[in-house]
Amino acid sequence: MAEEQDARTPTVIADDVHITYRVHSGRTAREVHAVKGVTFVAHRGEAIGLIGSNGSGKSTLLKAVAGLLPPARGRVYTRGQPSLLGVNAALMNELTGERNVVLGGLAMGMTRRQIRERYQRIVDFSGIDDKGDFSTLPMRTYSSGMAARLRFSIAAAKSHDVLMIDEALATGDAAFQRRSKARIAELRATAGTVFLVSHHHRTVTETCDRALWLEAGVLRMDGPAADVVAAYEADAKAKK
Template sequence: MAEKQYEPTPTVIADDIHITYKVQSGGSTREVHAVKGVTFVAHKGEAIGLIGSNGSGKSTLLKAVAGLLPPARGHIYTQGQPSLLGVNAALMNDLTGERNVVLGGLAMGMTRRQLRERYQQIVDFSGVDDKGDFITLPMRTYSSGMAARLRFSIAAAKSHDVLMIDEALATGDAAFQRRSNARIAELRAEAGTVFLVSHNNRTVTETCDRALWLEAGTLRMDGPAKDVVAAYEAHTKPKK
């Protein structure tokens, strides 16, 4: 008897999304059309990379999926509460890393009991204590890389229906990147969907099975990560 095939479960549906915002410049206001008619469907267990040049609309699109920017036109449907790394776990510079782990974990929806159980795991994963007792120091003493690693560690300590990561894996050494990739694989196995915005194309091909290429706010290509990255690199290669 043939095994029954199940349709993949959608977690995010973006239907003809347009996002605009106003920018003040020289005493006048102009409207920027940042995302123009983007449509896609994401499913459980997918890791999707967002690639494109600076200002192409990648981070703006993620903020809209997270519910932080309302679309001017179109609709976004999500299963559960999407978590945008670095926004939900908003860290405070004047507080210690230790205190930020607690507050960030609570902001990501963890209980105090879960935080007590996972606290040391979060600190160890981030590596901020590898070269001293930094976790007891204020966040303002951290490098941008240390802060990004701690944010990722807090967010990755719990499962998410949809987790969106904006450039977090570009920071840290090879060992941290391996830990991050392994944790993303676990999140996908737990039926989560992961979105990753990165300027490092190798990170996208190693971490994601699918990629969306945005350019000037429009969706140029949606397909297997290696194919989309290859097309993007061919497009951006300097002409001889």
Template sequence: MPAPAAAPVDPRVPTVVVDGVDIVYRVNGTGSGRGSATAALNRILRRKETEKASGVRKVHAVKNVSFVAYKGEAIGLIGTNGSGKSTLLKAVAGLLPVENGRIFTDGQPSLLGVNAALMNDLTGERNVHLGGLAMGMSRAEIKERYQDIVDFSGINEKGDFITLPMRTYSSGMAARLRFSIAAAKNHDVLLIDEALATGDAKFQKRSEERIRELRKEAGTVFLVSHSNKSIRDTCERVIWLERGEMRLDGPTDEVIREYEKFSKR
């Protein structure tokens, strides 16, 4: 009797596994005892009872989400405001704890957001060096790639802005510099939150091309954006979250088509 055929082996390499993840925010109310050491200890020892008594409100931001991302993929995260997209990215980056479930990553995730902190009192030049060091680049690597970062950002196209303090930059200029710093390094997992929504069409095109290069050279890219065009141009897979729940996970055109139908209701 012939042996049963072996199950086909998936040649893809997983980089992120999200397994039944719940993320809950707790918003403090105005209950009695708030602010005292005794009340704080009680909240730790009897959290459920004291949360109810002190008026703590729970916000269930992400609900039982599961998926696997693979090396070489660019995955778009879409959904209406408050659907849990940015919260999920922060959890994958290790910046938020999960209430239930687990998140596994192969390598170091790097989160790039438009609101990522740069030091406003320092020049763009100093921020390039500090940002590079924060991402694990050596001083030699930063020196080697410095001019490419400045050129990519377009900061100096209308003057020598890179030598000015960041507080003199427009929000668009600062966002372009953030993306340029992050894009200078190959990442195991790169998480981009609305970065392509800033800048002119020329910069958006450069950003999309760089994301394609990152996919070829390294790991996985996640992109949160309200621009369906950016998602279509950049990603071949899309995860749609709505009210914290996963509605669809599949090919870009298919998922965006369903999302656009939902948005027009």
């Protein structure tokens, strides 16, 4: 019973969240209503996929959960510190991969000792040295995929109350994707909550047990990942 109660502990509550921002074009500006009245509760141990067409508000919603975009209306409540992959681990192009592991680790809340102990594991997990000694080269020499894999590897080197991943698993080969999915399972097992934004629906169904479908900023469906993906794909097919 205690384990069941712990598993249902809320980690994120979105209560009628509306997010707006202004887009400037020359001398004119227009207001974009990116997220419209979204409400959901996430719990410990859940992996939740966010799906929807481009511009549907998925990444904007994650930024609000991370505290980077204040809601125009409604509230977001979080338990612990949310970590948005690619923001907390803000890497610098002119520094080497090695230095960025240190910088990113510190940004994710690790101590220098923890970074030293986990450094080789981070580099090996990312695979950046598989085809050369890229950890000693500046980040600007990396492909976008290599940089994304390194960010994920840094973020995944510690446990998180709430970890949000935006398309990181779409990069890399099949072996990296398998390692990433296994690591997400481990993070969930340590009572964390994982959000995953992905256009690769197979990744969502294989990695997540639940999914949120956003369309034009509106939450269309919230339920088991396989059911939500099937409904989204059926809707997309009907519109063709």
